[in-house]
Structures are given as structure tokens and as C-alpha cells.
Amino acid sequence: MKWLHKDLLDVTQLSKSEAMSLFDTAAHFQEINQRPVKKVPTLKGRSVVLFFAEPSTRTKVSFDVAAKRLSADSFSLSKSMSSLTKGETLKDTVLTLQAMAPDCIVLRHWSSGASKFIADRLDCAVINAGDGRHAHPTQALLDSFTMFQEWGDLTGKTVLILGDIKHSRVARSNVILLNKLGVNVRMCAPRTLLPHTVRSWPCEVYSDLSEAVKGVNAVMCLRLQLERQKDGLLPNLREYAQTFGLSQRHIDLADKDVRIMHPGPMNRGVEISSDLADSAQSLVLDQVANGVSMRMALLFLYMTRKGMEEE
């Protein structure tokens, strides 16, 4: 397949058929992850920089594992290790990295638009691993891939996104991708944690979780950042957990085969009850496993694009 995109900045760039072919590629790599020797030489001799200017454990490890299983050389750079703490600008940091000729830079950054900023200035591929509250395309892709593995076609399914949508790049990317895949999206959060113009988004918005959850095929919980209380957006965690935390009584109202998802890391007892996190309906660990396969697919497509062009 010919991959047309230099960078992955958000799922807005992808068509439905491109998303579906990513699922196929990820499924192919999934098989590798089940072998006793989990390594193929596909990206041997190619290198990827994992530049995480914002703390992250699971996304970084996921990309690192994905790169190593494809035999790519991966180099990690965190904010504390980089010269950003010495006052170097993002532009200079990434130009410095590019001068070492990587095939791809994976960027996690606290500022919305940061991946676009570096993609405009770099010749190598840029994969957005989360920029501010804007986008987290690899998370949205692995989430949809996980649902695709469960259900096959996603058309006509109903998915509830629950929690701090206002500040969530995961929610923004998921709303867009799920709509492209024909999913009916619902959202539930206190008004203070919804974007001001959420009514213009392609989703139904609920304040009452018991209503929101009725008949849904999956609930995607979002992590609540504990500083929202300090920001004046919530009175306290107890009230939030009682009103917007997902528990068994809500799950009883959903579709009988409902699936529960969470991008992690979870606050047990806040946005999700501990039993649900461990329940049979939970896909949380499948998401982690599928994250590696999906990121293998993405690294493969974005890092081999240039070579294919030359051929």
C-alpha cells in the first residue's frame, strides 16, 4: 500500500479506508506480538526519536516496544534530558534532532499544535503522540482498533465518552475517528468539563450518566486530572465520583455486552469503580496490547514511506 501522509498529526487527516487499512496492518503485526521471538527485521537500520516533552510512561513504552519489535533503533528524549530545560526552543531542539537524521520523530508535548509546529519545520516523519488538549491520534486509532477486534464493523454502534472532555486530546481525536467509522458518539461530563461549543460537535451530550449509558455498546472513561478541583471546575472528588464515576449500576443500564475502556492511567474509585476496571467487560489491557500493534503499523507506514517514494 502507498501511504500518502508525511506526518500523523491528527485523525482528521485519515479517511475511513485509511483507518481500516491501518487496522489490517495492525492485525498483521499483532501476530508478531504473540510469537515466542517477538522481533522482525522490517525497520532494521532505521531510527526513531521518542521525544516526550511531557511526562508519559505508557505511550512512550508502547512506542519503544513497537520500534524495537520492528528492529528500528529508538532514542528517547524527555524534557528533563533535553535542552528545553536550558532555555532552548522547541524549534532548535527538533532541528538538532533532525540533524542526526532520524526517519521519524514521535512527539508528546504539553502545547496544542506542537506537532504541527515541528512537522512544518522537519523533513522527517512526525507522529503526534499527544499535543496539549488537541489530539492523540495513535490513542484514538488503538481504541477503534480494539473495538474493531471485538465487533468487526463499528457502524451503528454507540459509544459513550465519559469524563473530562474539555481538557482531553483523547476525546477530541476519538470523536472525530469514531464518527468517520459510523459510530454514534455520546458524551457525559459536568458542564465545566465540556468545551463551550460542544453542541456543535458530532455527538449527543448528557449531564446524567444514567441516561447517557442506556443501551451503549462501550463506555470510554477518561482520566480525571486531580488539579481540576483547584481550577474551580469541580467541588471535590467525592462528588465527582458519586455523580460521574462509572459503576455497576450504570453498566446494568447499558447493552448486555457492553465493553469498558480507559486510556490509562486509571484513578480507581474516581472515574471508574475498581471492580469494573477488573471486570470481564474491561478492555483496558487489550487496549495496551493493541497499542503496541497499532504503533508498529504506524511506524512501519510512516518510516518506510520515503523509501517507497524513491523506488
Next chain:
Amino acid sequence: MAKKKVDLIVRRAFLKGREVDVHIANGEIAEIRDTETEFDPGKAEVQDAYGLTMLPSMIDVHVHLREPGFEYKEDVQSGLAAAAWGGFGAVMCMANTKPVNDVATTTELMLEKARAHWPDGPRLYPVGALTKGLKGEELAPMAELARAGCEAFSNDGLPVKNTDLFRRAMEYASDWGKPVIDHCEDPYMAVGAGINEGEVGDRLGLNGQPDVAEALQVARDILLAEYLDMHIHLAHISCRKSVDLIRFAKARGVRVTAETAPHYLILTDDYLEAPETQYSSYAKVNPPLRKEDDRLAMIEALEDGTIDILATDHAPHAEHEKEVEFDIAPCGISGLDTAFAVTWGLVRDGVLSEETFNRAWVTKPAEIFGFEYNQFNEGDPADFFLFDPEEDWVVGPDTMHSKGKNTPLRGGTLKGRVKTHFLRGKKIV
């Protein structure tokens, strides 16, 4: 009456719809004649203006010249050069320098820089701080500042949070006959935003400033101006809600005047989402670019006089400061170089009338702040510029005179280029 000795004749200029010769004596407009075929200039100097249009020098009541303290962004010399080449014969510079213009020595330094670099150049009228250090805690020494040459007072950029103090500042400023200019923004709702709160900002995941954050402060200022029966000038109005409030206030007879900036007439937050310019910090400005409905409201309000004047809010920054993540880039657009071509373009396109243009850039700012101005009547100061209405130019580092190249128009083409500028009959560029 004895005929004045003519020093300068501007030949074949296109002025108010006809080709004329403009005679200038002692720095004043002496006479305007239809272009003569038989022509003897005598001892007068001749400026050939064939193919060029003549307009009175414009006045910009809102610029940031950054000196003292931030000379790497702009200084008095480069700022006045940009003004002269931009068609401006006078500018009012804001107080957010370092140190802040809250003592006479700072005001005097600004004026001295202007005199030293360019005694005949565009006039510099400093705006003094309304509160010490722009901190919003204590009144600035406005009598001292007025004596040193400040022509207005403002906390521009750092609006006074304490409404009672703001009231006292208005009262105290009125003793010196100098207008108070307010940058309207609710200090809590507007925090840290460089984009409008709306669909675009929500999609981009950026912290937005709602239009009500501006309108709330506009309402406060209008009520205070009415209560105190004092004049207030509202800086860079950007949204329809504010316009509605100002219209209401003017109908009640409140002494309020208002400005908007050229970028609010031509751009919206869509610029920040368009593929080529997504997240471009060149369009990060405070107040932020609003929605199309707000843009249209600015044009209507300017036409009907609800918005009295235009001002650039010229806010130059260094390239390395703007070329960073959107969240940490400073707010501001460099405007002196482009304001004329942008707004004359609106006149050419029939969006603004020529009368509105003249009022917004010349007569009304002069009346509000008490400056002289030229309308090409006999005895008016010979402050004018000549421009080529057909010349296209590309906005960029090579064509801008300001040190600040930070403009969302960068790379774009504008039509209309100033060729020469005269103040008091003296050629300044």
C-alpha cells in the same frame, strides 16, 4: 491679503477625485489648483506626483514602540520609520516599556529619542501609565506625566482589576484634560488566551477568551463614564457584543469613543485552523481574532460611527519569540507597515467608504486626542503622503520597516504602497 510665498508644489497629484497641483507655504496648505499645463514653479520646489494619490497623514493612537527596555523588538527610530512609510504622521505609544512609562524621565527619554533620531519625523505622543508600574494598585503621577508630554493614560495590556481604583484613575486623569484609554478585558475570564473561545478554539484544544470577557469590561467602562460624566476611550474593540453596548451608550449620550484594529476587519479565528496557517502564532493577538459575525460587526460599526476610529495596536515581537509553541508565544501583530494598504484595500473594494477611512485615521483620532490634522483646506498643516494605488507588494522582512515582522499577512500581497511622506511641508521619506 498678500499672497504667501510658495515653498513646494506637488504636481499632478490625484486628490479627492481629481488631478491637482498642491501649493504649500510655510508648512501649510496654501492653495489647490487644477493641474496647469503652463507651469512656472518660480523658486518653489516641485514634487512630481503623477500617477500617485494624495492623502492626509494618518494618526495611529495605539502602538507599542518597545523603547526603553525591549529595543530588540522595536525602538523609537524603527517604529517611527515604519509609521512614516506606513502613512502615519503621528503615533501614540503605550506605556508597557521597561521601565514602565510611569515617571517623567521615561516620557522624556521617549521624546528625546524621537527628537534626536528624527526631529522632523512622525510625531510621538506617549501614553502614560494609569497606575504605577501598570500594576493596578496605585495611581501613576499623572500630573507629572502630563507635564512631561503624555497625551493620554492607559493600563493597556494589564487592565485595572479593581473597579474602584479604575474610577479614581479616571477622575484623577480628568484633572489634566487627558483621555483615559482602556483595554477591555475581564481579568479572570480572559486569562492566558490567544484565541477566541468558540468552535475553532475548542477544536484546536486551545484555551479561549470569550467575547463576553471584553464586553463585560466595556459595560463597566460605559457605566462609569456615564456615572462620572467623563470621557473614556475604548481600545481595540473586537466583537459584536461590545459594539452593541457602545451603540447603546452613545444613544444615551455617554461620552465614549472606541477604536478597532485593521486585523479585526479582515481576519477571523478561521485563520488559525486553515491548513497552511494552523496554530500560527502570527495570529495570536489580544483581544483574539473573533468570528465572521464579529468581523462584519466591526465593519458596520466603523461605517456608522459606533466605532469612531482605527488604530493598529502595533505590537512588534522578535522572530524567535513568535516561533515557538502557540501557548507560550507572545500576543501581538506588527501593524504599522500594513495598516494603510489593508484599510485602503477595503475602500477600494467598497467595504469602507472613503469618508469613513478619513474619519477613522485622520479627523476623529485628532479630535479625540487634541492633535492638528490636514484636510487640504487653506492653512491646514501640510501633512500628507503620496502612494501608488496600483503597486502590489509582498508583506515580508524585506518590505517592512518595523523590526517586528510578526503579521498574519506575511507572505501575502497587498495593493497600495506609500512612495513619499511630507510633514509640515518637509519630505520625511
